[in-house]
Amino acid sequence: MLKKIGIFLGVLLIAVIAFFGYGMLFPASPPTSTSFSAQGVDITVNYSQPSKKGRVIFGDEASGALQPYGVYWRLGANAATEITFSTAVSFAGQAVPAGTYRMYAVPGADAFEVSLNSELGVYLGVQEPDYSKDVVKVSAPVSTPSAEVEKFTISFEDTGAGINMFLTWDMTQVTIPISAQ
Numbered sequence: 001m002l003k004k005i006g007i008f009l010g011v012l013l014i015a016v017i018a019f020f021g022y023g024m025l026f027p028a029s030p031p032t033s034t035s036f037s038a039q040g041v042d043i044t045v046n047y048s049q050p051s052k053k054g055r056v057i058f059g060d061e062a063s064g065a066l067q068p069y070g071v072y073w074r075l076g077a078n079a080a081t082e083i084t085f086s087t088a089v090s091f092a093g094q095a096v097p098a099g100t101y102r103m104y105a106v107p108g109a110d111a112f113e114v115s116l117n118s119e120l121g122v123y124l125g126v127q128e129p130d131y132s133k134d135v136v137k138v139s140a141p142v143s144t145p146s147a148e149v150e151k152f153t154i155s156f157e158d159t160g161a162g163i164n165m166f167l168t169w170d171m172t173q174v175t176i177p178i179s180a181q
Contacts, residue, residue: 029077036156044085047076057170080122088181092138
């Protein structure tokens with residue numbers, strides 16, 4: 001009898017280790033990094049890329065949206081999203097010193113409230129930030145990309161007059177202008 005219980009517990013332990021090991025080796029929302037350099041500014045963003053997988057992404061809670069309007073979002077999955085600026089920048093018109101910041105948003109139908117926060121190293125970005133550590137909070141307009149985007153993507157474009165950062169997922173694109181200070 002004890003031998004059967006021991007075998008059962010051993011098999012259960014192996015199953016649990018395999019489940020978590022698989023999730024760590026092949027995450028559903030893989031971590032990624034994007035870097036961009038233009039106009040004397042180097043920008044790096046570390047985030048995880050969730051996929052749409054046929055789900056409603058943004059919308060009212062009643063629609064069953066994955067990310068409801070008016071609710072904190074870590075801008076990705078897993079760990080909190082972090083952005084690094086090599087030099088002082090203007091982030092949608094707000095001055096931001098060089099450094100690394102936690103970046104998060106509160107989505108809305110017409111605009112996202114995007115914030116940079118000094119709280120770093122937060123693995124479970126599901127936890128809301130300490131709002132007293134917000135460095136800036138800006139409103140960024142929502143537009144529609146030319147095609148549906150399956151994986152949440154952060155990208156950049158040199159406009160000649162500055163840099164646009166794009167937060168794009170599903171049929172939603174948010175543009176944040178950045179320029180050197």
